[in-house]
Amino acid sequence: MKVVPDPENQDATRNQLLEAAGEVFAEVGFRNATVRAICQRAGANIAAINYHFGDKETLYIEVLRYAHGKALEKHPLLLDVPETAAPEKKLRAFIHSLLLRVFEKGSHSWHGRLMSREMIEPTVALDALIEERIRPTHTALATIISEILKRPASDDCVILCVSSVFSQCVFYNHCRPAVVKLFPKLVPHDAASIENLAAHITKFSLAAMKDFSANIK
């Protein structure tokens, strides 16, 4: 029987495989990633993936789930903002948190790229990713914007503004190579510049929506 003596070192190779696979998948994509490269980076044997996960595809699905949990655990949807705060403050916190995930520098900087790849080259893991991760994020943003525009969250106008705000944040995830090449100084490099970018997107969007709620009859 399996006993659980030390949950820390439990399944050590399994966790190392998840970490290594996350990096490799983010670097070269699912199909281009070789199990040999992953196992080598994890310091494991070639057969380790099939033993612990069954096959390469199951490993990929588990990696997405793993990265998902780690990312939201580190940067919750809203940072330090009470539920009763003004929607404008919530919007700023939401944008800031999303940008922190986009520009994550730590050992899990690969999880953003992993999501971008899943958009461009969907796999069987996409549906779960959308339902478990992206939809809750959009719902949270839609709630905030619904308050700002004073219209129901299902309103076309709210949905369009959600996309407008969201797109400005994930833009740096999907077009990083171009942004780095065209506007190097636009790419945040530390916490302060991430906050600056969050300030711009917040200001830009609030100004746009202020005009919206004023002009719409």
Place this chain on the structure above:
Amino acid sequence: MKVVPDPENQDATRNQLLEAAGEVFAEVGFRNATVRAICQRAGANIAAINYHFGDKETLYIEVLRYAHGKALEKHPLLLDVPETAAPEKKLRAFIHSLLLRVFEKGSHSWHGRLMSREMIEPTVALDALIEERIRPTHTALATIISEILKRPASDDCVILCVSSVFSQCVFYNHCRPAVVKLFPKLVPHDAASIENLAAHITKFSLAAMKDFSANIK
């Protein structure tokens, strides 16, 4: 010696390879695309790619160049707007043209996806793509926004707004699977709905920037 009797049917297989390769590369990416699948779709022999292009990578570079030319030929940067028009009208025309390329339905609908892939998984073709295609596009947009904000095109504020506008358009290129799944009715399906989306992005951005130019000292 090679003679050129009929420039239409000249290099027929070569063109068929370019078209077929464009579709396949857009569908599954460079590494996942097999020369067998491309040649089969082009109705050519397995060895045709190596004969006409040398190798698979050269074919890919040629495909990007080919798609680039076709796309801008069909949808110029500015649609039916004179050089002397108001910058607000130019902005609307620019956004509309960009969205037309993003939602292109014709036989070259794959070229947008090809660009998205190049961002996520850069190849040797990326630098040329940025310099020959993306930089001119951004420069055109920066000129328009520079007029609207009445600030030099090199101003940080202008650059940030260029990104804000641009991101709202290409968002539908990079996150199509999620948008289709989360807000199906948001995805334009004909010329009229593309124009509606262009109207929203234009209105959203103009409202934001109007506030910008008013508040910045």
Place this chain on the structure above:
DNA sequence: TGACAATTAAAACAATTGTTTGAATTATGT
């Protein structure tokens, strides 16, 4: 027509892929 270049065709090549196998090793419970 006949010689020669251009193109197409089928087959085979070497390299790499994910996966499986079966033995060796380690850890665990009594």
Place this chain on the structure above:
DNA sequence: ACATAATTCAAACAATTGTTTTAATTGTCA
């Protein structure tokens, strides 16, 4: 300490990859 389950390991497997080769076919000009 022993028996048993869990895990690791090296080797090999079958399938697929881009490319090359060599012959057949087509087209072109003298």
